[in-house]
Amino acid sequence: MSRWHLITFFGESTFLLPCAVFLYVWLRWHGATRVARHWLLAFTLTAGAVLASKIAFMGWGIGSAAIDFTGFSGHSMMAASILPVLLYLAMPARRPGLSALAALAGVALALAVGVSRLALHAHSPSEVVSGLALGFLVSVPFILRHGVPRGPLTMMLASAALLSMPLLPVSHMTGITHGLVTEMALFLSGRDRPFERGDWMSRAPCAVCPEAAAVSAGAAGGTAGGAAADAARVVRCATARCPA
Template sequence: MNFLDALHTLPYWQLLTRLGEAEILLPVAVLTAIALFFQQGKRRLAVVWMGLIAMAILVTAASKIAFIGWGLGFASINFTGVSGHAMFAASIYPMLMVTFLAGDTRAGLRRALLLGCALALLVGVSRIAVGAHSWSEVVAGLLVGAAVTAAVLAVSRAGSLRMPVFVPLALLAWMSITPAQMQASQSHSLVTRVALNLSGHVVPYTRNDLLRSARQQVS
């Protein structure tokens, strides 16, 4: 059994991969940003974080639209677009951990950041395990999300946060319930419709089209 086969046999990958869905993570990020916005010295942090996430969404969506609508991908690395799940996980989980768990010490900041990065990486691996993305697409998503996190940390200021108690409780309840109960994400269907409308094509390009075209060029 090779590594990928072993991944597929592990339990709970389908549930774990949902922790990267936009419908689950974006409300968490928005509520956290709103709470940050009303903290002294954190307004700029909240605005920058939301702005960079919006830019990351545009980059991710553009890469998917370019492939689905026009077939613009890279067969040599099996790349059809940036993984949205990996991007959302890497741009949101590290900041959530820093916001709620870091405290006032550098050691606490490092631990919280490592925990958030580890969770993002786990979500990325889950996309491989469920067969949704290639390694190149997951790595691209993690890098885009990591760029968001790095930029936000660069503009953040030290100082403890005094979050209303309902904020972490609401987020904990949301993250505990929604992966198992919420309807499956419709974001890919939306991106596909946008790509077809923009390109004027009736049928979307697929990974099989990309790889088949590459094989034909080689032969």
Template sequence: MAPAGLAIALWLAGGKTWRLALEWCLLFGVGMALVVVTKVLFIGWGIGSATLEFAGISGHAMRAGAILPVAFFVILKGARPGLRGLGVVAGVALALLISVSRVQVNAHSSSEAISGSLLGLLLAGIFLYRAGAMRELVLSRTLVALSLCGLLLTPNVEPVPTEQWLTELALHLSGRERPFERSDWKLAQRHPLFR
């Protein structure tokens, strides 16, 4: 999803809508920053909720919620309003399916996936509101086609070790020797001095 977020910025910049491209980058950056902060707080200090099983906002759900509706909107900007709206709805539906899949594969709890989806969809909604007010949004079809071809290659690219980087950052900032884990919640409940 992150390469798709970058592609959206490139599409907007290529269409000479610099302000909108900057707004997209800022919104997406805020979303990513919130994901990172919540994960670092949990890994380094155990800040989360054992009751809600919340150890940080799901980055996958947030990125899907932010990117997919926006990507469909931008690609279909010149289409009839009904088709563009249908594209946004399809983007929201796909984002929600990705969020559900994160829970199904036990990568995240429901609270983490829901918070990620809500944050991503909120950011997408803000962007769509801002972009909808713009009359001129011209996309370079060549740039869109090239970036879509590039996105097709991303499943074959080696994943970036972001979880490892987050863990290293959290341990460095907190001074802990090992990351806080969900199992530590149970230990802390049995032994309050563990904290």
């Protein structure tokens, strides 16, 4: 396993989703009902935005070819929303400076997860940056607010969760949520296969493609004899990578 695969696992939903549930239960258990409600709302809305963006592209091809965006990076969002909070809670409440450093370490680890998604060619820069931004909108306000309960049990559980990550069977856990999202997108859209990033190139001829210009000129002239050749040029143009 490469170091990038190990780093990217720190954003794996199959591991971090239970951590998010743990945070909510911990807050409710200690009577911080309002904080727990805000955490649940912020995390649910953010995770929902990631899910919706992925389903929209896989099912209907909704995205942006201009910025190479097919949906928010789920690994980046999960890492940025949960890892800084876990590391923050793992520090003693009486050591605010140490807690701040731990939170910054969580931010750095989340950024490393984002870089790993780029290194593994799993996402584009726009998808990673937007995913990280969504995640930090959840974790940073949580860390900055007052009244978040902490204690020895929190420290023990948070530390154990982080330490156990590299020891889990990564190869059997990665990609589970992606498969579920793909099945959901196909069910909702009724398609046989999901849209993929390369499908953008085949949906229309490139505006600056010489073949496309030739086809347009031929169509304007109304020459029937060149129709077959024009159709062939359209196919070649639509499947070629646009130089722009």
